[in-house]
């Protein structure tokens with residue numbers, strides 16, 4: 435991904451900001467200008483709480499370029515408390531401790547680095563809830 | 568000079584009441600035990616009286632730790648991220664040599680773009696000088712809220728004494744008006760001198776210490792002067808304080824300095840974390856303050872004195888208010904982060920800290 439592409443996605447990626455249709459209330463993490471459900475163009479930014487639970491997960495022992503430093507790591511589909519499903523890496527958890535239904539919360543971490551000289555890309559991951567619920 | 572309330576010799580007293588509206592801590596999950604480091608380098612014979620230290624994970628750095636500490640501070644203060652007038656990050660382990668960490672934090676919090684964002688530097692006191700500036704910024708009326716953060720993922724050369732202590736952590740203070748504060752500032756003071764006790768030249772991965780300078784002329788001189796001078800000019804005595812929080816490069820220095828200043832173990836214990844998390848550098852005394860605030864009672868006083876090599880100390884006297892009892896959503900306390908621990912061995916530690924790249 436290019437520098438401008440990374441930059442444009444920051445609000446969503448750094449803090450799990452998405453959109454909410456002001457007509458029908460549908461929420462999504464992917465930026466859209468038209469609601470896929472009611473076709474309204476009345477779309478506003480929406481800050482998700484970052485709380486959710488694990489819907490499904492799988493652990494990767496081989497990784498795409500740029501992510502090899504982190505293997506093994508677990509990728510999960512997380513059901514946000516607001517409803518949408520989001521795919522993200524889990525962190526601060528041993529791969530054998532991950533369970534479906536586990537309560538997780540969003541944290542901002544390093545996603546990858548473009549070598550020693552390039553950009554550091556930050557973004558959301560999820561970890562087991564530290565406190566509360 | 569009619570609005571000036573200092574003494575003309577460094578004592579800083581704001582024109583209107585300001586203080587800490589919210590605070591937050593962050594300590595990574597990984598720990599390496601001192602005896603594991605000692606096993607590799609010294610046949611198990613050296614440990615500097617530490618049990619273990621925190622280690623940042625592969626996906627953590629000063630920015631990510633600052634972000635979590637800051638989120639905790641904002642949530643505790645119940646502040647809208649867009650209301651922040653400044654976000655200042657003090658650190659000596661910046662993710663980029665050139666590019667501010669503070670903008671990454673501001674973006675992640677959702678505070679951009681109408682604010683001041685900057686990084687502060689002064690070895691281990693970079694966080695407290697950001698706090699001092701934030702208190703000034705708010706008391707002048709230039710901002711309603713300002714966020715000051717101390718965060719570091721400290722590096723020690725493999726086998727060096729620093730390797731037993733150099734650790735990772737962050738603390739954030741949301742500064743605002745006195746009437747909203749859980750801890751109101753009574754006064755602050757800084758004592759600095761050009762002392763070459765510890766330094767790192769550009770492009771060098773690890774710092775050097777000027778061994779002859781580390782103890783008496785650096786840590787003790789600055790810490791004791793700053794603490795004594797501030798108490799003298801505020802007219803306070805050690806017995807007026809529930810707690811004293813000092814910079815914690817090891818277990819011995821802060822304990823000895825606290826006793827020399829006239830404080831007892833009961834007063835320095837609540838803010839002393841070095842034995843279980845190591846020296847978090849710019850996060851060190853700020854994290855100690857957050858640990859005390861987790862248990863503070865209205866009416867108590869706390870004295871914090873940081874120390875940064877090069878060298879200087881910032882001293883602060885705070886008075887705790889009723890707001891400390893604000894009924895809040897459950898937020899992680901320092902103790903929750905300390906209890907959340909995953910022990911790693913030296914090989915994993917070396918991988919996490921990127922030490923395999925260096926000789």
Ligand SMILES: [Zn+2]
Nearest residue numbers: 455458469472
């Ligand atoms: Zn719609």
